[in-house]
Amino acid sequence: MIKLIKKSHKMKRSTSEIVFDNCNNIFMVVLALVMMYPFWYILILAFNNGADAANGPIWFWPRKFTLDNFTYVLNYPGLKSATFVTVARCIVAPIFSVTVCMMGAYALSKRFLPNRKAIIFFLMGPMFVGGTVVSNYLVIAKLHLLNNFLVFVLPGAFAYFTAVIMRSFIDGIPMEIEESAMLDGASYFTIFWRIIVPLSKPCIAAFLFFAVVGSWLDNQANLLYITKKSLYTLQYLLYLVLTSNESRSIIDMHSQQIAKRVSEMGNSANQPPTPTVIRMAIMVVVTFPILFIYPFFQKYFIKGMLTGSVKA
Amino acid sequence: MERNIETAVLKKNRIKKNIKKDIKMRNIGTLYLFLLPAILITLIFGYLPMISNVIAFMDYDMAKGWMGLASPFVGLKNFSFLHESWFYHLSLRTINYSVVGLIFGFPASLILALLFNELRGKTYKKVVQTISYIPNFVSWVTIAGLTYMFLTVEPEGLINTIKVAFFGGERISFMQDPKYFLAIIVITGIWKGIGWGTILYMAALSTLDEQIYEAAEVDGANRWAKTRYITLPGLVPTFCILLIFALGGLFSSNFDQIFNLQNSVIRDDVSTINLYTYFNGIVNQQYSLTTAVGLFQGIVSFILIYITNTITRKLSDTGIF
Numbered sequence: 001m002i003k004l005i006k007k008s009h010k011m012k013r014s015t016s017e018i019v020f021d022n023c024n025n026i027f028m029v030v031l032a033l034v035m036m037y038p039f040w041y042i043l044i045l046a047f048n049n050g051a052d053a054a055n056g057p058i059w060f061w062p063r064k065f066t067l068d069n070f071t072y073v074l075n076y077p078g079l080k081s082a083t084f085v086t087v088a089r090c091i092v093a094p095i096f097s098v099t100v101c102m103m104g105a106y107a108l109s110k111r112f113l114p115n116r117k118a119i120i121f122f123l124m125g126p127m128f129v130g131g132t133v134v135s136n137y138l139v140i141a142k143l144h145l146l147n148n149f150l151v152f153v154l155p156g157a158f159a160y161f162t163a164v165i166m167r168s169f170i171d172g173i174p175m176e177i178e179e180s181a182m183l184d185g186a187s188y189f190t191i192f193w194r195i196i197v198p199l200s201k202p203c204i205a206a207f208l209f210f211a212v213v214g215s216w217l218d219n220q221a222n223l224l225y226i227t228k229k230s231l232y233t234l235q236y237l238l239y240l241v242l243t244s245n246e247s248r249s250i251i252d253m254h255s256q257q258i259a260k261r262v263s264e265m266g267n268s269a270n271q272p273p274t275p276t277v278i279r280m281a282i283m284v285v286v287t288f289p290i291l292f293i294y295p296f297f298q299k300y301f302i303k304g305m306l307t308g309s310v311k312a
Numbered sequence: 313m314e315r316n317i318e319t320a321v322l323k324k325n326r327i328k329k330n331i332k333k334d335i336k337m338r339n340i341g342t343l344y345l346f347l348l349p350a351i352l353i354t355l356i357f358g359y360l361p362m363i364s365n366v367i368a369f370m371d372y373d374m375a376k377g378w379m380g381l382a383s384p385f386v387g388l389k390n391f392s393f394l395h396e397s398w399f400y401h402l403s404l405r406t407i408n409y410s411v412v413g414l415i416f417g418f419p420a421s422l423i424l425a426l427l428f429n430e431l432r433g434k435t436y437k438k439v440v441q442t443i444s445y446i447p448n449f450v451s452w453v454t455i456a457g458l459t460y461m462f463l464t465v466e467p468e469g470l471i472n473t474i475k476v477a478f479f480g481g482e483r484i485s486f487m488q489d490p491k492y493f494l495a496i497i498v499i500t501g502i503w504k505g506i507g508w509g510t511i512l513y514m515a516a517l518s519t520l521d522e523q524i525y526e527a528a529e530v531d532g533a534n535r536w537a538k539t540r541y542i543t544l545p546g547l548v549p550t551f552c553i554l555l556i557f558a559l560g561g562l563f564s565s566n567f568d569q570i571f572n573l574q575n576s577v578i579r580d581d582v583s584t585i586n587l588y589t590y591f592n593g594i595v596n597q598q599y600s601l602t603t604a605v606g607l608f609q610g611i612v613s614f615i616l617i618y619i620t621n622t623i624t625r626k627l628s629d630t631g632i633f
Contacts, residue, residue: 021432035503056468057467122351133594294446302511
């Protein structure tokens with residue numbers, strides 16, 4: 001009997017709401033496809049035979065599968081040095097930058113620090129009246145940082161916004177912990193390393209991630225300040241490949257090495273790849289590493305950004 | 313005798329209080345040490361370039377003096393570009409790109425955030441959001457490469473194939489024709505930025521109180537009414553702050569994006585102020601002139617930020633200062 005009386009407690013959705021929901025879902029699917037398809041396209045083209053790719057458009061699957069393009073790309077000596085430079089840069093610069101910002105944020109979070117307001121004004125200044133491209137270039141030139149690895153690390157190390165968000169995060173750590181540590185005789189350094197840093201892990205993880213991604217994607221430093229081949233990063237290599245005949249030289253260089261093997265095999269399917277597919281293969285090498293590590297860090301930086309920006 | 317003991321006790325208490333206050337101030341030098349890297353870096357890479365902007369007022373010669381700062385002072389001569397028509401066209405084009413990009417791109421993230429908010433099913437929502445963030449982690453070099461691939465006039469170009477199949481006619485050389493450039497930068501800009509832009513809005517949405525929504529539902533509000541009266545007003549502060557920064561950048565442009573998408577064929581017709589500064593300033597070494605242009609740009613940006621900030625303060629009491 002009770003079963004008969006029990007009615008559904010859910011609020012009924014009106015027709016317009018049902019329509020809206022379905023349209024929204026369809027839109028989301030389309031959005032996901034639009035976002036993902038270009039990456040899929042790079043992938044399938046990179047695995048496709050070059051001469052075949054030039055015949056007509058490829059949509060969903062490689063027409064003529066081949067691993068040749070990657071052989072050529074991975075044997076390119078410039079790639080090895082560029083990878084080394086990029087990885088080094090993506091380790092050194094984020095660690096340095098996050099350390100500088102975190103230390104500054106901790107010091108700024110101490111309201112009793114004398115001259116605190118003056119220091120804040122000082123640090124905020126360049127945000128409003130900054131240097132131009134030319135004046136930045138001149139400063140870096142005069143500091144002998146042109147063609148120097150440090151030009152990747154030093155200039156952008158301190159960002160006031162980052163420090164502010166970190167400071168609001170640190171403000172959330174109760175003062176009592178620090179005070180009791182101080183009564184036990186801890187110095188500020190000890191408090192910073194043993195207490196603040198472990199408690200700020202989400203915040204630090206988020207900003208480390210941003211810094212790594214920023215370093216990986218950056219092209220400006222190379223464009224403006226570097227001419228030495230040994231300091232080319234992966235992004236810059238990709239830029240050269242896409243806009244000049246660098247892809248041609250990749251092909252020629254490797255072709256000479258395997259020319260003997262090709263003539264011995266006499267197989268027409270082993271003809272050298274076109275610049276187009278070489279470019280795709282390099283794009284895969286340069287772009288996909290970030291895409292792989294990104295999902296693992298997503299929960300950290302979402303959380304870090306949410307807490308940090310809401311507080312700020 | 314008693315008074316002596318009293319003053320002695322009071323003195324002892326005062327010393328104790330001083331010692332306690334002292335603990336925080338002891339080793340306060342350490343905190344300044346913490347700030348030292350930040351201050352040094354700001355000084356060298358923030359203020360030094362700022363001071364070097366003074367070469368905008370000079371006839372710059374690298375050889376004269378330290379960093380060429382002893383070059384002859386020529387006052388506002390380098391600012392004569394403000395009278396010239398090429399600068400007028402350059403500025404108009406820059407503002408055009410920024411405004412159109414703003415009109416389409418700025419609300420796009422907001423609308424997408426609202427749509428995300430309406431999705432049912434947590435995992436499904438998370439998956440879509442994750443996918444929408446991905447294009448943000450790709451450099452403009454890659455995106456430009458992709459754009460050229462899709463829009464190429466060669467047989468492998470997908471867009472042209474679709475166009476010919478559905479609409480007939482010739483294959484269009486999209487990237488060699490300046491008139492398509494604006495659409496291309498707006499579309500690629502949205503593709504890259506729309507997902508990432510929703511993060512701040514989603515953060516703001518997560519702070520809205522569930523109970524207000526429930527109260528509204530009891531009062532008979534449907535989803536549209538809830539969005540209009542609860543969600544949107546809750547997003548106004550975030551919207552305003554982002555708007556301030558967006559309008560402040562009206563006179564500049566995204567160097568990375570336009571630099572990678574342009575090529576030598578259309579360069580003269582699609583360059584913005586930033587690109588002009590790069591090509592003439594660094595590549596052609598016209599230091600004084602381009603610094604003057606850059607300085608002018610910086611001042612205009614600051615004025616725009618200030619005006620927008622004042623307006624948003626008056627209208628909704630939010631602002632960055």
